[in-house]
Amino acid sequence: MSDVVIAGVGMHPWGKWGRNFVEYGVVAARAALEDAGIDYRDVQFVSGADTVRNGYPGYVAGATFAQALGWTGARVASSYAACASGATALEVARAEILAGRCDVALVVGADTTPKGFLAPNAGERPDDPDWLRFRLLGATNPTYFALYARRRMALYGATERDFAEVRAKNARHGLENPNARYRKDFSVDDILASPMVADPLRLVEICATSDGGAALVVVSADYAKRKGLDAPVTIKAVSTVTPAFPQTVIEMPNFATDSGVAVSDSVTPFKDSITAAAYEEAGLGPEDLSLAEVYDLSSALELDWYEHIGLCKAGEAERLLHDGDTTIGGRIPVNPSGGLACFGEAVPAQALAQVCELTWQLRGQAGARQVDGARVGITANQGLFGHGSSVILTR
Amino acid sequence: MSAILKRAPAIEGWFTIDDEPALLGNRCTTCGTVWFPKSSFFCGNPACDGSEFEEARLSRRGKVWSFTDAQYQPPPPYIPRSETYEPFALAAVELADEQMVVLGQVAEGVTVNDLEVGQPVELIVEPLYTTDDTEYLVYKWKPIDGAPA
Numbered sequence: 001m002s003d004v005v006i007a008g009v010g011m012h013p014w015g016k017w018g019r020n021f022v023e024y025g026v027v028a029a030r031a032a033l034e035d036a037g038i039d040y041r042d043v044q045f046v047s048g049a050d051t052v053r054n055g056y057p058g059y060v061a062g063a064t065f066a067q068a069l070g071w072t073g074a075r076v077a078s079s080y081a082a083c084a085s086g087a088t089a090l091e092v093a094r095a096e097i098l099a100g101r102c103d104v105a106l107v108v109g110a111d112t113t114p115k116g117f118l119a120p121n122a123g124e125r126p127d128d129p130d131w132l133r134f135r136l137l138g139a140t141n142p143t144y145f146a147l148y149a150r151r152r153m154a155l156y157g158a159t160e161r162d163f164a165e166v167r168a169k170n171a172r173h174g175l176e177n178p179n180a181r182y183r184k185d186f187s188v189d190d191i192l193a194s195p196m197v198a199d200p201l202r203l204v205e206i207c208a209t210s211d212g213g214a215a216l217v218v219v220s221a222d223y224a225k226r227k228g229l230d231a232p233v234t235i236k237a238v239s240t241v242t243p244a245f246p247q248t249v250i251e252m253p254n255f256a257t258d259s260g261v262a263v264s265d266s267v268t269p270f271k272d273s274i275t276a277a278a279y280e281e282a283g284l285g286p287e288d289l290s291l292a293e294v295y296d297l298s299s300a301l302e303l304d305w306y307e308h309i310g311l312c313k314a315g316e317a318e319r320l321l322h323d324g325d326t327t328i329g330g331r332i333p334v335n336p337s338g339g340l341a342c343f344g345e346a347v348p349a350q351a352l353a354q355v356c357e358l359t360w361q362l363r364g365q366a367g368a369r370q371v372d373g374a375r376v377g378i379t380a381n382q383g384l385f386g387h388g389s390s391v392i393l394t395r
Numbered sequence: 396m397s398a399i400l401k402r403a404p405a406i407e408g409w410f411t412i413d414d415e416p417a418l419l420g421n422r423c424t425t426c427g428t429v430w431f432p433k434s435s436f437f438c439g440n441p442a443c444d445g446s447e448f449e450e451a452r453l454s455r456r457g458k459v460w461s462f463t464d465a466q467y468q469p470p471p472p473y474i475p476r477s478e479t480y481e482p483f484a485l486a487a488v489e490l491a492d493e494q495m496v497v498l499g500q501v502a503e504g505v506t507v508n509d510l511e512v513g514q515p516v517e518l519i520v521e522p523l524y525t526t527d528d529t530e531y532l533v534y535k536w537k538p539i540d541g542a543p544a
């Protein structure tokens with residue numbers, strides 16, 4: 001199978017700008033096109049990652065961005081997979097290229113978000129578990145992140161200080177990232193003084209919601225060669241897997257796990273299976289990685305991801321953190337961008353932002369946060385309702 | 396409070412509100428998988444094409460898988476019980492017979508300091524919110540007194 005290549009990446013800085021999401025998407029798309037040196041009129045396929053918080057234009061994001069950039073007759077698709085929407089939109093574009101139906105595709109995701117906790121859309125919707133968990137349980141997103149954190153403390157002896165150290169590391173990583181929303185140094189003590197939201201997680205340890213936009217220009221390997229693209233970053237894998245039954249870890253927005261009574265064989269836990277599928281497609285393993293961008297919806301969750309992506313065995317993540325392995329300059333830096341801690345989540349753009357960061361790192365263009373000699377990078381992320389998201393890039 | 400309030404579950408068919416309240420799930424008659432909330436029309440076991448279910452009262456007792464609390468008032472559609480917000484705890488509880496974990500609020504007055512992973516808990520119902528004539532109840536987990544983890 002021939003590879004698909006990343007010709008260009010671009011972002012609109014994350015923040016709380018309060019403008020229309022389409023603006024952020026257009027800024028990011030134009031930046032990616034400029035980075036690629038490709039004229040927008042040469043794009044044959046526009047793949048949008050949807051936002052569900054901005055009315056109809058958000059549901060048809062591909063067409064919305066195509067119209068905003070100017071109709072050209074390009075084919076279009078729009079994808080929704082919650083936090084994994086960007087990876088799904090990338091996968092749709094990649095499939096079009098691999099099928100030989102086009103050579104140049106533009107992938108765009110952008111969002112404008114309200115303040116505060118992510119809450120369900122308005123209206124009475126008693127058949128929607130995402131609505132019901134707020135009504136019946138008052139279970140917010142941080143509730144679920146905190147359950148995992150507490151579990152980690154009970155199983156492995158993790159402490160609130162360990163979680164704060166993750167947050168402090170990511171704060172340092174993001175300090176010089178021009179696209180990050182929060183560029184503030186936090187000491188561990190600062191973090192431990194932040195108000196508790198969902199015990200044991202504190203305000204600054206829980207991902208905020210942000211405005212932002214990210215875009216990729218992806219092209220066939222042949223097209224890259226014809227255009228004289230030198231040593232481009234290559235997509236080695238995109239994983240968009242769903243869980244295997246029975247899913248025995250409680251997942252947002254569910255009230256319960258699956259029951260395991262009818263199944264005797266154990267299955268790979270979902271978060272493990274997301275990157276396992278990516279490693280398999282790429283023919284690479286955790287030992288090949290130079291860096292990783294993982295979905296740190298909470299400080300504690302980053303530690304879980306170290307284990308799910310195979311950097312260490314279960315229960316060893318704290319040691320990896322304390323040894324400095326996951327800090328820039330360490331063996332396998334995690335979230336050199338600063339992660340969600342420094343960005344806050346712009347849902348449809350976030351999985352694409354992870355790919356932008358890997359691309360800059362692999363090209364050696366990441367400036368003060370550059371991981372030396374980066375050759376292989378992975379993203380890991382999970383969207384509500386069973387959407388895996390992992391991308392492996394090499395150069 | 397003057398008038399006597401009716402008692403009703405905050406959602407129909409998810410749990411009983413009798414003296415020994417229980418969650419109401421259902422069991423696939425083909426493969427035996429238990430579902431909570433109830434499944435209808437289809438069974439989510441990929442090895443099963445069953446579409447018939449019998450109602451199942453789930454175990455009233457389980458062990459805490461993990462727990463947390465809500466220090467800030469959740470956004471709508473959560474309905475706060477009082478004008479000044481009172482934080483509450485939540486627990487995900489493992490039910491051994493069903494081999495599943497069920498999330499719920501924890502009984503009023505119980506804080507995270509009173510909870511630990513592995514601790515036995517029991518299902519109760521408590522008010523979730525109140526309208527002019529009805530007190531709407533929800534299931535909650537309550538630590539079993541004197542039962543160590």
Ligand SMILES: [Zn+2]
Pocket residue numbers: 423424425426427428438439440443444445
């Ligand atoms: Zn069945």
